[in-house]
Amino acid sequence: MRMPDRVIPITGHDRQTHCRILDTATEMFALKGFEAVSMRDIAKAVGIKMSSIYHYYEGKEALIADVLSRFEAGYRHYFDWLADLNSETDSIEDLVDNMFNAELEQMRDPLGCLGISLALKAQHNNGTARNYVYQLFYDFSIERLKADFDRLVSKGAAPPTDTKTIATLLMLCVMAINDIKVHEYTGMKPPINAAEVCAGMKKIIKLMLTTNPVKE
Numbered sequence: 001m002r003m004p005d006r007v008i009p010i011t012g013h014d015r016q017t018h019c020r021i022l023d024t025a026t027e028m029f030a031l032k033g034f035e036a037v038s039m040r041d042i043a044k045a046v047g048i049k050m051s052s053i054y055h056y057y058e059g060k061e062a063l064i065a066d067v068l069s070r071f072e073a074g075y076r077h078y079f080d081w082l083a084d085l086n087s088e089t090d091s092i093e094d095l096v097d098n099m100f101n102a103e104l105e106q107m108r109d110p111l112g113c114l115g116i117s118l119a120l121k122a123q124h125n126n127g128t129a130r131n132y133v134y135q136l137f138y139d140f141s142i143e144r145l146k147a148d149f150d151r152l153v154s155k156g157a158a159p160p161t162d163t164k165t166i167a168t169l170l171m172l173c174v175m176a177i178n179d180i181k182v183h184e185y186t187g188m189k190p191p192i193n194a195a196e197v198c199a200g201m202k203k204i205i206k207l208m209l210t211t212n213p214v215k216e
Contacts, residue, residue, distance in 0.1 A: 086148045149161075
């Protein structure tokens with residue numbers, strides 16, 4: 001069984017170059033596909049020799065693991081901020097507005113958008129990306145969103161309802177909107193408008209929170 005590539009600790013190496021490698025790999029993996037991009041391609045795009053990139057990473061598996069690890073740190077920090085914001089909200093209207101407005105703001109960061117896109121695209125052929133998608137998007141994110149909805153239900157601000165399904169729908173919507181934002185990032189005209197999708201999904205989720213009570 002092949003052992004995974006190991007990340008080589010960055011000590012005396014140029015940290016600025018290391019960041020450029022991560023930024024470039026994030027973009028290239030997300031837009032071209034993990035399998036289609038070689039270490040040589042990344043080194044050329046960064047502007048370093050082929051041999052130099054191996055001072056930082058033994059191979060692509062180590063590189064994608066580090067790219068996703070950096071993305072995860074920022075993503076979890078964002079959800080902590082969103083939870084603090086939602087903790088002060090006592091209405092369905094404000095809670096859903098918070099979530100969608102915050103998501104759109106978060107997507108202004110190209111690397112954040114590309115990080116989500118990379119994980120979603122690479123998950124089918126890469127175990128590291130697949131683990132990130134399952135653990136970060138489907139487990140962590142949905143549970144955090146569900147907790148926000150459950151808080152409103154427990155306070156009587158929303159009727160008892162299937163908050164996990166609603167949180168899952170919200171997360172799937174975020175993934176779709178992220179793909180639209182990646183189109184915009186690359187200069188392509190997206191097939192649909194992100195703001196319009198957000199407006200429509202906000203209405204649907206608010207409706208589900210108010211008219212889909214759990215039957216006893």
